[in-house]
Amino acid sequence: MTDRPSNEDFLRQADPLRRELLAHCYRMLGSVHDAEDLVQETYLRAWRAYDGFEGRSSLRTWLYRIATTACLTALDSRSRRPLPTGLGAPASEATGPLVEGDEVPWLEPIPDGMVGAGAGDPATIVTSRDSIRLALIAALQHLPPRQRAVLILRDVLKWRAAEVAEVLDTTTVAVNSTLQRARAQLDEVSPSLDDPVEPLTAEQRAQLDRYVAAFQNYDVAGIVQLFTKDAVWEMPPFTGWYQGADNIGRLIVTNCPAKQPGDLRLMPIEANGQPAFGMYFRRGDVYEAFGLPVLTFTGSRVSHVAMFFDLGLFDTFGLPRTLSGASTRN
Structure with a gap:
C-alpha cells in the first residue's frame, strides 16, 4: 500500500494553479475582490478535504469543481455586476446631469499580472487576452450563473462536455443544452465577441x-x-x-x-x-x-x-x- 499524498504535496501541486483559478472565479463573478475571496475559500475547502481526494480526476479538475461550486453558491445571494451599458437605458447626452448608482455592484477590472495575462505561454487559454477582456466579462454577467459556468468551462477553457458534467454533477446532454442556450443569449448581448483580440500594433x-x-x-x-x-x-x-x-x-x-x-x-x-x-x-x-x-x-x-x-x-x-x-x- 502506498502512502497517501501529504498536505505539502497538495500545496506543491495546487499553488501553480492559483492564478488560473483566480481568472476562472473572476469570469464567474466580475469582481477581482470577490474572486480573491472565493479562491481562498476554494483552497481552504480543498485543504480540509484533501485526505478524501481519491485521484479519480486530476487535482486541477477537482479544484475547478470546488471553485465553480463556491462561485455558484455565492451568486445565489449576489446580483450581477454590470457596466452602465448593461443597465438597459439608452445613451445619455453629455450635458445632462450625472447620476450615481451607488446601490449597483459594478463590474471591476482585473490587473493582467494577477491572472498571468501579461506573461507566460500565449497559447495557454487562462492567460489569453480574449479570455479576460472586459467585453466578455460584461457579457457573461447577462447569463444565469449555471449557464455562465458551462459557457466558461466549455468555450473559454475548452473542456469536454463530459468533464463539465463531472464538475457540475450533471449529464453531458444537460451540459450541451445549457451551452446552446448560453451561446444564443451571449450572441444577443454582444455579437462582436467572436472578433479575436490581437496584440497592439x-x-x-x-x-x-x-x-x-x-x-x-x-x-x-x-x-x-x-x-x-x-x-x-x-x-x-x-x-x-x-x-x-x-x-x-x-x-x-x-x-x-x-x-x-x-x-x-x-x-x-x-x-x-x-x-x-x-x-x-x-x-x-x-x-x-x-x-x-x-x-x-x-x-x-x-x-x-x-x-x-x-x-x-x-x-x-x-x-x-x-x-x-x-x-x-x-
Whole structure:
C-alpha cells in the first residue's frame, strides 16, 4: 500500500494553479475582490478535504469543481455586476446631469499580472487576452450563473462536455443544452465577441501615446480625434453612458474637473488584457488618484473606454494614491 499524498504535496501541486483559478472565479463573478475571496475559500475547502481526494480526476479538475461550486453558491445571494451599458437605458447626452448608482455592484477590472495575462505561454487559454477582456466579462454577467459556468468551462477553457458534467454533477446532454442556450443569449448581448483580440500594433501604441498627451495637455479636440465615430464612454458608478466621439468631447468639457494643461497625469497599466491607465488629477502641488480608464481599440482608434472611479482599484493595481507634482512633470 502506498502512502497517501501529504498536505505539502497538495500545496506543491495546487499553488501553480492559483492564478488560473483566480481568472476562472473572476469570469464567474466580475469582481477581482470577490474572486480573491472565493479562491481562498476554494483552497481552504480543498485543504480540509484533501485526505478524501481519491485521484479519480486530476487535482486541477477537482479544484475547478470546488471553485465553480463556491462561485455558484455565492451568486445565489449576489446580483450581477454590470457596466452602465448593461443597465438597459439608452445613451445619455453629455450635458445632462450625472447620476450615481451607488446601490449597483459594478463590474471591476482585473490587473493582467494577477491572472498571468501579461506573461507566460500565449497559447495557454487562462492567460489569453480574449479570455479576460472586459467585453466578455460584461457579457457573461447577462447569463444565469449555471449557464455562465458551462459557457466558461466549455468555450473559454475548452473542456469536454463530459468533464463539465463531472464538475457540475450533471449529464453531458444537460451540459450541451445549457451551452446552446448560453451561446444564443451571449450572441444577443454582444455579437462582436467572436472578433479575436490581437496584440497592439505599432500604430495603436502610437495612438496610446497621443491619448496620454491629449489628456495631459487638455487637448479636447485631439482627444475626440482618437475615438471612432460611434465610440462608447462609460464610467461606473455613474449610470449614464455616452456614444459618439463628439458627445464624449462635450462630456469631458462639461464634467471633467480638468480645465487646463497639466491638470491630469496618466500612468500606463494593463487590465483585462487591454491598455489602461491610472489617471490622476492635480490639487495644488499633488496629483491625487482620480480614475482608471480601460481602453478598447477598433483598428487604429479607441472604440470604448470604461472609466472606473473606484479609488480602491488603485490599490489593487499597485498604484499610489498620490503623485508629487515634481515627479510627474515632463
